[in-house]
Amino acid sequence: MRISIERSGGFAGLTMRTTVDEKEVAADEALKLRQLVEEANFFNLPGKIVSRSPQPDRFQYELRLEEKGRQYAVMVSEEVMPEKLKPLVKWLMEKARQTRKGTESR
Amino acid sequence: MRPIRYAGIHSIIPPYMLEEIAKRGKPHQQDWALRSLTSAGFIRGQRYALGILPSAAPVGHKSRTVYDCKRKDGQPPTGTLARKEGDPRSKDVAVNEAYDGAGATYELYDDIYGRNSIDNRGMAIVSYVHYDVDYDNAFWDGSEMVYGDGDGEIFARFTKCIDVIGHELTHGVTQYEANLAYSDQPGALNESMSDVFGSLVKQRTLKQTAAKADWLIGAGLLMPKIHGKALRSMKAPGTAYDDPVLGKDPQPATMKDYVQTTSDNGGVHINSGIPNHAFYLAAIKIGGNAWTKAGKIWYIALQDRLRSKSNFAGAASATISVAKDLYGNGSKEMKAVQNAWKGVGVI
Numbered sequence: 001m002r003i004s005i006e007r008s009g010g011f012a013g014l015t016m017r018t019t020v021d022e023k024e025v026a027a028d029e030a031l032k033l034r035q036l037v038e039e040a041n042f043f044n045l046p047g048k049i050v051s052r053s054p055q056p057d058r059f060q061y062e063l064r065l066e067e068k069g070r071q072y073a074v075m076v077s078e079e080v081m082p083e084k085l086k087p088l089v090k091w092l093m094e095k096a097r098q099t100r101k102g103t104e105s106r
Numbered sequence: 107m108r109p110i111r112y113a114g115i116h117s118i119i120p121p122y123m124l125e126e127i128a129k130r131g132k133p134h135q136q137d138w139a140l141r142s143l144t145s146a147g148f149i150r151g152q153r154y155a156l157g158i159l160p161s162a163a164p165v166g167h168k169s170r171t172v173y174d175c176k177r178k179d180g181q182p183p184t185g186t187l188a189r190k191e192g193d194p195r196s197k198d199v200a201v202n203e204a205y206d207g208a209g210a211t212y213e214l215y216d217d218i219y220g221r222n223s224i225d226n227r228g229m230a231i232v233s234y235v236h237y238d239v240d241y242d243n244a245f246w247d248g249s250e251m252v253y254g255d256g257d258g259e260i261f262a263r264f265t266k267c268i269d270v271i272g273h274e275l276t277h278g279v280t281q282y283e284a285n286l287a288y289s290d291q292p293g294a295l296n297e298s299m300s301d302v303f304g305s306l307v308k309q310r311t312l313k314q315t316a317a318k319a320d321w322l323i324g325a326g327l328l329m330p331k332i333h334g335k336a337l338r339s340m341k342a343p344g345t346a347y348d349d350p351v352l353g354k355d356p357q358p359a360t361m362k363d364y365v366q367t368t369s370d371n372g373g374v375h376i377n378s379g380i381p382n383h384a385f386y387l388a389a390i391k392i393g394g395n396a397w398t399k400a401g402k403i404w405y406i407a408l409q410d411r412l413r414s415k416s417n418f419a420g421a422a423s424a425t426i427s428v429a430k431d432l433y434g435n436g437s438k439e440m441k442a443v444q445n446a447w448k449g450v451g452v453i
Binding site for chain 2: 006008009010011012013014015053054055056057058059060062075079097
């Protein structure tokens with residue numbers, strides 16, 4: 001399983017992104033990632049979870065998951081993020097913060 | 107727009123309520139709310155605005171309150187009252203910055219443009235500080251301003267810059283006026299209006315002419331070890347920062363570098379560089395204090411001429427026609443505005 005996250009928008013308009021491949025992380029991390037993806041019911045989320053009246057300067061996230069040839073992407077605005085998806089996004093953003101090399105201007 | 111049938115009543119459920127249900131309802135309610143938010147669609151504007159009025163009732167004069175979220179998140183934000191209008195200064199610097207910045211923004215709109223608060227009906231100005239933990243952002247949630255403390259590594263606290271406060275409050279003004287849709291060109295114009303009036307709040311507070319001003323947005327918001335002087339530059343878009351961690355400021359100054367993207371609601375914080383630079387060019391050419399003439403032209407365009415789907419070309423013709431009405435056909439001001447939009451390649 002390989003999952004990537006991109007956070008754009010916010011007042012600053014800075015984009016942060018990172019990719020986590022379960023083969024490249026420690027076993028407990030890989031297990032945690034699987035749990036979070038399952039909890040989020042990721043493959044059954046709508047592809048686009050955005051408000052028709054977006055709040056200015058909120059973050060926008062795009063998540064892409066690849067597994068056994070299956071691919072799924074979800075675009076979600078911060079202010080309408082489903083509760084069950086939050087722990088996965090929080091975990092991935094922590095990874096983005098730690099690695100930092102995933103950080104680019106866009 | 108399609109009315110939503112729920113609980114046997116034909117009713118328009120305001121989006122903020124749907125958002126609440128989508129977040130806190132029972133699973134079947136969450137699914138319904140999510141579907142409604144993402145498919146049925148909402149028209150922003152009066153209906154949404156009316157929906158949020160009870161939380162910020164009109165008072166008819168400057169009325170600021172600041173709440174402390176104590177590092178909790180939540181939607182809507184919650185907190186304890188930290189300072190209300192007329193209270194002495196707090197010991198908390200973020201509380202005072204939010205209070206003073208809201209005051210300076212209220213005064214620019216009131217003194218210069220004759221506008222009575224965010225809604226022009228004396229709406230109370232409500233701010234929330236210390237939102238969430240290490241939160242690298244500030245936003246306008248449709249009825250109040252919310253500020254994070256920053257992570258202390260990349261960002262300092264978001265109340266630190268008075269232009270950030272003016273920026274967020276202006277999102278409220280835009281919501282009540284042109285109500286520019288928050289994506290693509292209308293969204294970039296929405297962002298630009300916030301940068302323009304945010305910068306004017308700062309320039310007026312510092313008593314700086316257009317020539318003296320730094321035209322930076324968020325100067326001092328990046329921590330000292332980051333290679334960057336600010337987040338955006340209206341004078342030279344694309345030059346505000348260049349850092350190994352953050353990358354380079356992606357803003358274009360002209361249409362030839364317009365960025366097509368699905369991120370950031372279609373690059374609203376990126377392509378805002380183009381109308382930002384147009385405002386800068388107009389203000390510099392007109393000279394003097396930017397809030398007096400250039401600011402007034404942009405304000406009247408925002409209030410009377412722009413619509414929710416207005417694009418850059420629409421903003422160009424709106425501001426040119428306002429300049430013509432205010433200062434005369436062929437006036438120096440009108441020419442300055444025309445040349446500014448030509449300078450960024452919009453016309």
